[in-house]
Amino acid sequence: MTTTRRAFLGQAAVAAAVTVPVFGAPAVAADGFDPRPGSDGVGDPLFPTLGNGGYQVxxxxxxxxxxxxxYDFTAVVRMNAQATQDLSAFNLDTDGHTIDAVTVNGRTAPFALSLGKSGQELTVTPAAPLHKGTPFTVAVTYRGNGKAPRAxxxxxxxxxxxGFxxxxxxxxxxxFLPCNDTPSDKATWTFHLSAPEGYVAAANGELTGKDRRADGSTVWHFALRERMPTELLGIAVVKGTYLYGTSRTGLPLRHxxxxxxxxxxxxxxxxTPxxxxxxxxxxxxxxxxxYGLHIYGGYTDALENSTLTLMGTNWxxxxxxxxxxxxxxxxHELTHQWFGDCVTPHDWQQAWLNEGPAVYYAALxxxxRGWSRxxxxxxxxxxxxxxxRASDGPPGLPRGLGGTNIYDGGALVLYALQLQVGQRKFDRIMGQWPRRFKDRTVTSEDFIGHAVDVTGDRSLDPFLRDWLFGAVNPPMPGHPDWTATA
Incomplete structure (x- = not known):
């Protein structure tokens, strides 16, 4: 990712706990059923109000x-989820939409919009409370305008x-949609995007079909069968052209x-091949x-949207x-398909696990090619x-997103690891990581344990902790002359 990150000012960290009223709490049923509202955040260390508790999508x-x-749009998002607690109500993250209707398990559900610390909160109250472990469906019908003000x-x-x-x-x-907006909640996706004549639609995943409508517009259908967090959503309606190809192993490519x-x-x-x-x-x-690239003049950065990297024409x-x-x-962005998209940080304080490998392998x-050393x-x-480290936090404990500590600092951690263990062991650590944790969310602790497991070298535990969490740089293996210059 190379986009500028959002900073929430004056935002205190909150625990990802279920809200429990102090007075008048309902008695627990004899069978143990005790429905409560899900929390309005999952307690991410950097963005504690992102996501919602009580369910998984x-x-x-x-x-x-x-x-x-x-830039007007109408939309419906349908969500299949599972309750992770007894639920009397739950939240979705939304921002700038007019909500027309909500149903839970096909039944009309009361809802309320309120201002949150990172957008808006859509609170939904099912007609009947949900038992922990129960699958349920939610449908939200909504509308808006792409250029409308947001919280x-x-x-x-x-x-x-x-287009956009x-x-x-x-x-x-x-x-773009009411959702559970946290990297810790990955789901599969299908998309049905309309585009008028002269425009094309694009989305994560494979194009599964197109339906022509009487007004000349086309509905484009896409399916992403691998699990993806909301932060990698890549949809578009633009005046564009699809270019096709295949990789050396036969992977379909569409740009x-x-x-x-x-x-x-x-x-x-x-x-790309x-x-x-x-x-x-x-x-x-x-x-x-x-896989493919979406090259668009309306964007100036680069972003690893799952299966469809977005890059500006300025690059x-x-x-x-x-x-x-x-x-x-x-x-860099293609590396993210393994590090960040396939294996995803559980929360945003683990972002070096995305950016460190992307910077490292782009530099390699x-x-x-002889362009740099x-x-x-x-x-x-x-x-x-x-x-x-002093101003923004060490690579493994950043105080915000988008900083050198996460990007180049994360790559420096990997460079030190490579010098410490040697090239062959380093290649095994990095090569086995996406296969071992495929489709999962991970933390720095997972990476430290993985490095120890792959090499059998327990000294890598304190070594990596010093590099990831220390207040100052440890000595660089093989380079005792390297010193801090600022």
């Missing part, structure tokens, strides 16, 4: 009918074509490039069923030496990281 089905230029930051990105693309990390999915600029971007997206082969040699087979320029160093960013790719980059990071 299994599947989202989003129908989204968008009108370009006016928090918006994930909408607009181009000159009158979504860039929702870390907490902006709620500007979306600006309409009329196919000749410019076809050679760029054609580099080489990037995939380079990374698959390190981590094993790509963990999803399709694709040669450097001063005439080298296509934008490929480093392409490799650049070095192998890894050691130079790491030495420069080492020199300034002590000051960054």
């Amino acid at each position: 299994v599947h989202y089905d989003l129908t989204f009918d968008f009108t370009p230029v006016t 928090g930051l918006s994930g909408w990105k607009f181009g000159a074509d009158g 693309a979504s860039a929702v990390q870390s907490s902006r999915a709620d500007t 979306v490039v600006p309409q009329g600029e196919e000749d410019t971007y076809a050679p760029i997206v054609a580099r 080489d990037h995939l082969a380079w990374l698959e040699a390190k981590f094993g087979r790509y963990p999803f069923s399709v 694709f320029k040669l450097n001063a030496d005439g080298n296509p160093t934008y490929e480093n960013t392409m490799v 790719y650049s070095e192998e 890894m050691a130079d980059k790491m030495k420069a990071t080492y020199g300034k990281l002590d000051a960054i």
Whole structure:
């Protein structure tokens, strides 16, 4: 991810506990059934009000009918979930939508909107309380406008074509749909996106079909069969062209490039099979069923939306030496498909597990092509990281998102690990990580334990703790001369 992160000011950390009234609490039924409201946050260390307690989502089905230029939309999100406690009510994260109707298990459910600390809270009260472990369905019918004011930051990105693309990390999915907006809750997805004539729709996953409507518009259907958190939502309606290909192992590739600029971007997206082969040699087979790039003029950063990386048109320029160093960013975002998308941080304080590998392998790719030297980059990071640890927190305990401590600092942790254990053991640690934790959410503790398990070296536990959580840089293995410079 290279997008600017949201900071919530004056926000105290709250525990991810169920709200329990002090007075007048209902008596527990004889069978132990004790329905209470789910919490309005999961207690993420950086964004404690993100997500909601009391349930886990299994599947989202989003129908989204968008009108370009006016930016109006109508939508229905259907959610299959399972109660993780006895529930009398539960919340969804939303922001800037008009809610028209809510049903739970097909029955009309009362709902209320309130202002939260990171958007709005949609509180839903089922007609009948839900038992812990019970599967249930929710349908929310809603409408809005992409450019309408939001209580928090918006994930909408607009181009000159009158369309949009979504860039929702870390907490902006709620500007597209009511959801459980936390990386700790991964689900499968289906999408049904309308696009008028002259526009195409795009979404995470595979295109499963298209239906032409009487008004000339088309409904595009997509399915993401692998589990994805809301922060990787990648939907769009744009004036674009699909370009297709396959990887060396037969993986389907589909890219979306600006309409009329196919000749410019076809050679760029054609580099994807080489990037995939380079990374698959390190981590094993790509963990999803399709991949591609969405290159869009309405966006200026780069973001690893699952199966469909979003990049702005501004990236694709040669450097001063005439080298296509934008490929480093392409490799960075593709690395995330393993580190961040397939294996996802349980909360945002674990973000170095995403960004450290992405920065490290992009730097390695650049070095192998003679565009830069890894050691130079790491030495420069080492020199300034002590000051960054003091101001922003160490790589494993950041005080916010988007900082050097998570990105280059996370890569420095991996560089130190590689020097400490040697290349072969390091490659085993990194290669086995996506396979061992595929489709799961993880923490720094998981990575430390994994490194010890793979190598059998218990000294890596204190070694990694010093690098991840220490107030100052430990000595760099093999480089006793490296010192802090700031």
